[in-house]
Amino acid sequence: MAKLLEVKNLQTQFLTSAGVVRAVDGVSYDVDEGETVALVGESGCGKSVSALSIMRLVAEPAGRIVGGEIVFKGRDLLKLSEEEMRDVRGRDIAMIFQEPMTSLNPVLTIGRQLTEGLEIHLGMGPAAASARAIELLGLVGIPDPARRLAQYPHQFSGGMRQRMMVAMALGCNPALILADEPTTALDVTIQAQVLELLQDLSRRLGVAMLIITHNLGVVARYADRVNVMYAGRIIERGTAAEIYADPRHPYTLGLLRSVPRLDEPIRAKLDPIEGQPPDLSRLPPGCAFAPRCAYRVERCTEVPPLAACGAAGHMSACWVSASLAKEPVA
Amino acid sequence: MSDALLEVRDLVKHFPIGGGMFTKPVGVVRAIDGVSFSIRKGETLGLVGESGCGKTTTGRCILQLERPTSGSIVFEGIDMVTLDAAELRAVRRRVQVIFQDPYSSLNPRMTIGQILAEPLKVHGIRRDKGERELRVRELLAQVGLLPQHDKRYPHQLSGGQRQRVGIARALAMEPALIVCDEPVSALDVSIQAQIINLLEDLQSRLGLTYLFIAHDLSVVRHISDRVAVMYLGKIAELADRKAIYDEPLHPYTRALLSAVPIPDPKIEAKRERTVLRGEVPSALKPPSGCVFHPRCPIAVDRCSAEIPPLREIRPGHWAACHLA
Amino acid sequence: MTHYILKRFLLMFPTLFGVAVLIFLLLRVVPGDIVEVRFMAQGQYSSEAVMAIERAKLGLDKPLWQQFTTWMWGLLHLDFGVSMWTGAPITEELKLRFELSLQLAIMATVVATLLAIPLGILAAVKQDTWIDYAVRVFSIAGLAMPSFWLGILMILAMLIIFKWLPPMVFTSFWVNPWENLAQLIWPALAVGYRYSAVATRMMRSAMLEVLREDYIRTARAKGLWLKLILSRHALKNAMLPVITVIGLEFAFLMGGLVVTEQVFSLNGLGMLFVEAISHRDYTLTQALVLIVASVFIFVNFATDIAYAWLDPRIRYR
């Protein structure tokens, strides 16, 4: 399949009073057409910032994209003018945000928020746009869509709002949807509803998706390929099956081990990853995970590990990844 | 159950909305609608359920942060609902809380030392300043923090460290019962396990009793002795964790369990899931009969007419379903 | 929503009653009475006997509760009574002045709003650039000038530079709209500028907050233009605090423009207020306080309704 999106060596930084935060520090990944790719990693490792960088919506002037390329359908998005970029946003690439509660404008009706993108990008008239909006709401499973257009976000439940975000993203038939933790704010039953919907749509309409999350269970269920991020870098990449069955980075391994699982017998103790996530403005010289790593060797604290490619594109950035192969996941 | 540390009987909490000085309330939110359970000394009761089903409100009623509309909360033989403000202050030492959000549950303007020393001083647990400092260090050590952390402000700590401070604050009062309201939900997966281990460790060392509120079923399974499943202000099912997870009786419990994704693509590929239809109904206008019936995959006519009581279907396994 | 409006509406009455009681008592606590002011302050001989007659005539010799009930009884019949100082019915005293003050307050509010909203938005969008600084300095400058000093400077400047003189007699809008506007435009500009300061700063800060809301990011992610984002997505959300401030100021403009009225020779409520108090004209002062309080409370009420109009979350409560 053809590459739809290729992020190459992306670097995004924030200037803060505490120093330069390297939120995304040389990240590369790609998304094929129609594929669902996951980006996982713990809180604050730079997942959202990398997605915002693709949309060029990093909060300026504090945040800046300082390097790399974002090639979408053969064009480097970073080289487009603001006007050209505006056409890409919403039209070619749509984004679903983490917080459905705050990401919808509380004072505008659902209809208004759904139709404005259609009017701008597809040049639809108000009537056509509303018809399409009703269709979209129906598509995401909101009952009685025609009546809903006149309602306001606060009259929707959390799950409905999240579905409304999905409908908004689907509006202009984008080629790629960036879904930034689309279900974190929802409880399990609603989470399942929304994710099933997304997967279904992506299959039917052939939309490519980048799902950002830190829920490993979600990834396991919905993603084709997985990128694991830690402290602004991709530290492991591969197909979902490989990553779960054969993690090659101690962080991935630790992550998989630390969560209790319903399908396992109850353990007496969980195995946490000890220590704290690193401060992105003061990263150590070597591997960022080294201070917490049980497999640390001397080289880890001095030299950043190189990305080593294993079988079939399974990559991991760890000096000792080879020796991890035998470790049991749980 | 005579060895119960806490016994909640027919707890009801309604929130009036839209009422004012001159106008009648336009409605009530039935946040809790007749909940009963008890917790034995030294055990952990897990409380799960969808968002908005009344878990937090139950916890807050037990803490007497909300006055219940009706029902009783008997703690160590005393009905807390009947106490006046002064008596309550004394009992409150024994019931403590750990909040979900480690970022906002610590006063940003106080140092960790001040936060921990304040209850000691106010309740006269340690009257002497030196003793207090000693106790603060002890508490910090107990939750795995360093003594020098006492001079720090909350914002200078990470989320996991803050949650530890929250636990230490609860411990400072030497409580018998701790209400843990989603203590790990806001934490990073890599830190979650640290905190859960700490809670378990403290329980075994200090003989604490926990009411553990969460919506992550895997975590609840790990930590609880017994589990109660709530739906829309009512208890749907209550049993030992093994019973709940292995042989759930209530269709809602089954749906919940099947919705939890398992971090293993191979298993996920095979698993069958019951995706519930529809939304959580509003607590303003709960459905008639069994509140779950509009979403229930196996509902029958009777479910919309008759409210199912919480029945002991097997010994120690309670469920509120006509079809269980 | 109707409940809400009704409740807010009904709440106005106890508040007004509180105002009435308080002003009644405060005025009696403040020393000096109207008869003294009238007969002792002119440097001429005055006897206690004459003053006693006058006090009796004004009913000031009656017990307080009786004075209060008389006043309240009148109010219930929408009768404010007569001014103790001039003996004329208060409604007659107020008619023209109220019209003028109201018109000036409205015009000044329009000026302030027209200044504050665009400037505030501009400053917020260009935060921390020289445009932002210029807007902030411009708006604070209006507040920083002591008003009585500003007044003198203004008279002199207009007289010497523009040869413009305040009109001596107010022309009602209904009589001659053009002349009326020509008379009031300068004071409206001056007052509007001065009172735009707070609203501008409020607009700026509210806009700054709104611009960082998630839904603005959503709007940008949809590929909307900046202008559309500002006008459709940001403005309505940022308006709430601005409306509050403008509402609070409106009430102040109704009764507090003493200096402006002096400077521009306007016959409005502000001067009357000061005079009524300095004369210890109880009935007139009470009426004025009640009127200004009603305006204030009503504007407060209207602001809340405006909130509801702007924000559906309030509307559908």
Next chain:
Amino acid sequence: QTPQYGGELVFTVPSEPPSYDGPREQTFGLIHPIAPHYNTLLRVDPTDPTGTKPIGDIAESWTESSDHLTFTFKLRRGVKFHDGDEMTSKDVKASYDKIIFPPEGVASVRKATYLVVKEVEAPDPYTIRFKLKWPSGAFLQSLASPWNFIYKADILAKDMHWYESHIMGTGPFTFVEHVKGSHWVGKKNPNYWDKGKPYLDGYRALFVRSHSAQVAAVRGERSLTQFRSFTPADKEALTNAMGDKIKFQESAWDCILLVAINHTKKPFDDKRVRRALSLALDRWSAAETLSKIAIVKDVAGIQVPGTPWATPPEELKKLTGYWPDIDKSRAEARRLLKEAGVPEGFTFTFYNRGTPMPYEPLAIWLIDQWRQVGLNVKQQVVEAAAYYGTVLRKPDAFDVAMDFQCGYIVEPDLDIYKFISHDKNDDNYGYYTDRVLDELYEKQSRATDAAERTRYLRQFERRLLDEEAHYLMTLQWHRIIPQNARVHGWQITPSHYLNNQLDTVWLSK
């Protein structure tokens, strides 16, 4: 210059009439807009700069009986009220009865001035007769009071309070409108008895509180004059800006700020201390300096300088506190203070009324003068409306305070009544009893011979200001009236209550 007819005289009035009833009010805010609607029995000669000479207004002539107890006035014929009815002695009698013998519930503030009157008679429609209880040297002047409007007897008979809110007089101008807070308009009375007058077509009084706005109005020729007073600074600014388009008339003003020294308080019960307070004041040089910044000028005794009863400066200089050699005077002050046991740096509070001009500059001056004899004085301003009630009328409340005396006509009886003993006079804020003064007052009042009266007045002045130093005089006020060059036919007098009928005023084109 021959008077020209026509035109509207626009002038500003710094305050507004409370009611329209002359005998009830005391403010110039009533006189300035309302006096042109009325006549009085006598008036002060509008051409007399001392403001002391009574002439007839609606009285054509009068006779005084030899025992000085009966005054008989012949009234003009053909005097008509604005409604066309003729005015007769019955109206005069009714008007004066209301002032002198007010029925219950009617306030007449100047009733005390006419205690001497036993009876008012109207023997025929054109004669009015006043019978007195004792002889009075001041009685004729008191009939020239600008307040004593002649009202219509029929109206008074129906409603004693009618005139509080209505106008119906015989004066040179008829009433057109009063817009509250804004302006008052009068227009020429075509049937005025004084044929050929008034010259003006009408007048318009604008109520403007702000002083700066009044000055601006004169400068912009929106207002042609103001009848109270402008300040020296205004005069300078207006002269600079308007050149010969503006002229000024100035006069000593029958108002003066006094220092009330509370005799019930130590050490002010000691006359040495009171005299020291007076000796500390450099009045003669203040006349030069303060007159540049405030509406005060002449050094005065108990009478307005330049008027018939006033003490000439040469004699005044002999009084304590009026010595030309200030160093000697201050040395004496320090000596007296020491003798009285008042320590150097003695501190007291000087109470002042919250009215800026000229209270504030005078207070600053007083405090500065007292500082120079070693007294440490603080000023405490009290809001104007509360000043009398909380300070002056409360003997416990103050030590030394600013007091004020102002006359609507220059006449010793009116001007010095204030200084007689406290038990006879509510307005004595020194709270002293001095029978000698009381006796002198009565003697001068009943003296019908001018020389005799002068003698008593001098004695009174010496006792009040020098020997006992009961009260201190500051500087006499000074009146500065701006007039647009087009305004003619108006003569300044020492009182801002006088000469406001406007019948003689005319405008050049």
Next chain:
Amino acid sequence: MAVTKETLESIARAGKPRARWLQATYDFARQRPLGAIGAMMILVMVLVALTANWLAPYDALTTDYGAMLSAPNAQHWLGTDTFGRDVYSRMVFGSRTALIVGLGASFIGATFGALIGVASAYFGGRIDMIVQRIMDVLISFPLIILALAVVAILGTGLQNVIFAIAIPMIPRCARVVRSSALAVREMPYVDAARAAGFTDARIVLRHMLPNVMAPYLIMLTAFLGQAILLEASLSFLGLGVQEPVAAWGLMLRGAAIEFAETAPWMGFFPGLAISLAVFGFNLFGDSLRDALDPRLRTQ
């Protein structure tokens, strides 16, 4: 203005850590030049007030009738007033009153307002409603009546002008602070304090009040300037400093207006001083507000 979680955190961040205050000052100056200018103005004012005795060439009370109304010259840098008193010296001494009244009134007004606002938000319900209505009533009263009542009840003097100015500020501050406090009240740490069995007073004072610092500070600085202006306008009621003592407001009244045209320096310089002070406090307050709000932080 809702107080968000971040706001509260950042207040703490900006407020306390002592070791970093120099750094914080530097950052503030670099990022908010206007605020730094404002702070400088305030600092100059404070220094002038403290060193008035050294800075002023003349005593504030010395009159010189020979030099009345002289324009600025070598002896009198900013000219003299109607009594020949040195305008510059009087301004230097007058800065004290301005500071005392400005700081005193705004501190009392803002603090009481904040207390009432916080308590009202904390107790909520009926108490809140009644307190808010009382605030409405207070706001409806013109300053002059309240000031007169203060004179009547408390008397005159410097401390009472501070009260007179502070009282009308209270309801305004209470309103603004209450809206923030409503959000603070929902913070779990307040619940934690309640669960710990602390008294209401303790929770209001120790746990809530410090967390509404941002609106409090903004109101405080905004009031500061106003208070200086108001002090001048109340002196005719006998409130505040009285002649011949020097105060900026007094210097601007009476004679200064009288001689605005012929001796403009008398009012111009004190007027300028007041304007600059108001400017300084407002600039500083604005920037402080920006600095305390994390969402407004650009860097």
